[in-house]
Amino acid sequence: MPNPTAAMLVIGDEILSGRTRDANMHYLAQELTKQGIDLKEVRMVSDDATAIEQAVRALSDRFDHVFTSGGIGPTHDDITADCIARAFGASIDVRADARALLERHYENSGLELNAARLRMARIPEGATLIDNPVSTAPGFTLGNVHVMAGIPTIFQAMVASVLPKLTGGDPLLSQTLRINRGEGDIASTLSALAEDYPELAIGSYPFQVNGVFGSNVVVRGTNGSQVDAATTRLAKELEL
Amino acid sequence: MPNPTAAMLVIGDEILSGRTRDANMHYLAQELTKQGIDLKEVRMVSDDATAIEQAVRALSDRFDHVFTSGGIGPTHDDITADCIARAFGASIDVRADARALLERHYENSGLELNAARLRMARIPEGATLIDNPVSTAPGFTLGNVHVMAGIPTIFQAMVASVLPKLTGGDPLLSQTLRINRGEGDIASTLSALAEDYPELAIGSYPFQVNGVFGSNVVVRGTNGSQVDAATTRLAKELEL
Known part of the structure; x- marks a missing residue:
């Protein structure tokens, strides 16, 4: 539901x-x-x-x-x-x-x-x-x-x-990876991950600190083991 | 306009x-x-x-x-x-x-x-x-x-x-009075002022600091002398 x-x-x-x-x-x-x-x-x-x-x-x-x-x-x-x-x-x-x-x-x-x-x-x-x-x-x-x-x-x-x-739902769980690379370098990896995990929301929130661009990638969902699996895969693929 | x-x-x-x-x-x-x-x-x-x-x-x-x-x-x-x-x-x-x-x-x-x-x-x-x-x-x-x-x-x-x-309009001018009294004590004064100055926006923004209630009253408009006059009258009526 x-x-x-x-x-x-x-x-x-x-x-x-x-x-x-x-x-x-x-x-x-x-x-x-x-x-x-x-x-x-x-x-x-x-x-x-x-x-x-x-x-x-x-x-x-x-x-x-x-x-x-x-x-x-x-x-x-x-x-x-x-x-x-x-x-x-x-x-x-x-x-x-x-x-x-x-x-x-x-x-x-x-x-x-x-x-x-x-x-x-x-x-x-x-x-x-x-x-x-x-x-x-x-x-x-x-x-x-x-x-x-x-x-x-x-x-x-x-x-x-x-x-x-109020009646709540399943709490939204999330994990965040901070990636010190421009979004353009990680976009295709994220996009493939989002396709493989349609039930998760995978967001990329770019930042700029002292002229260096990076992004916080947040993996969100109500299924904890899915969130874990997707985050682990992402960390591996980006060699974090 | x-x-x-x-x-x-x-x-x-x-x-x-x-x-x-x-x-x-x-x-x-x-x-x-x-x-x-x-x-x-x-x-x-x-x-x-x-x-x-x-x-x-x-x-x-x-x-x-x-x-x-x-x-x-x-x-x-x-x-x-x-x-x-x-x-x-x-x-x-x-x-x-x-x-x-x-x-x-x-x-x-x-x-x-x-x-x-x-x-x-x-x-x-x-x-x-x-x-x-x-x-x-x-x-x-x-x-x-x-x-x-x-x-x-x-x-x-x-x-x-x-x-x-972009084409701007007349800049909005404002003056603020900080009033260390509850809004309930100043509401009728504000209401009368708002009626007498229909072209001004008179807003009351309450705060609570260390258990004491007060309000920032902001007088806004594009006519500077009206804003002045209304603010001066308010300060006088509230004996600030």
Whole structure:
């Protein structure tokens, strides 16, 4: 059975303007790979309602899971929850369960649960809350879309509470050979190997260090002995 | 007149598996912002022909420019050039001008221009070559799509040769206020400011450092005195 598939949607002007470097995509990619869920596509869009809705719909239709980051705070540019609700045709309002979480949190912290903060309790009808152990305001899962915060510490905590609930596939195993020769010298060897092992993904990731070209060749698959055999053959053929 | 728009397509399994952290998106985002070209969407897809073709078509239709990175080397998993050709219905083969560049380069370096390396001279009909001062094998522009290498040093060199040829818009100016208060405390002030300055983008990017929450508020626009006025008013209202 093929592994479940996933997409990620990163929401935020700050990423697209180059002001902030996204950190969540790389984190999620690694966690999904460990769990045997194949991340197939990532999209990054700005804080624009139409762009968010269209992307959510497109990704939700095509993949088993969609993970979003960003845009669920208390300020005027936090529009993700409303966009997700619209994408699914669900109603949205301040929900009692989320409100209760925030009330308790702000009572303990001595801060006021004002109108802005209360926006963080806007949760679409039918959604399940995602726990936020860092700052309480919850994420949520609606359909196959998991909506999480953009702040990396909170994003990571939310991923940690969502992923164990999902059915993973066979974890992807990989072995890497670092080859200090240009890709052009090893291409025919790689190509023959890829033909002989159609179930493995054999990728060549070139690098350039101090003017010298080389490549990391990564052999990936879910069958450990196949991965071993292909890597051993490659090392032998390239006389590593 | 609104600024030209752009999208980026990052191609490569190594990014989606979490093995490599993409560096090109952040670089391109900063360069486009300087030039007054608005990066509106980024997509990352794996080395999959259908995924690449569909993404190229969708982005090329919707934005003024599309920049791709990755998948133009000599190995079997380098399929970008062929996918771009198919997306545009253009024929593709080893082209004399690209071949001549490679012949000269490999003659000088004493390396063999073998069949694998010659694949890097496969350029769609009608495309213009993009100079590669680092390792010679060219990128190309076909229609509104600029196809560039994934290795960051080469990607950056190619961006440097493409961008000056594009018509930019008004550079986006921005000012940032770092505010050591939770977003919930400043949200209503920001919201009122955003209403009074509809031409500016006012973004709030929360952070959490040592358990303390704060936010970087960024005021962006192409009119410098408006950006100044809004930032000054915000600082005053928040008593910074």
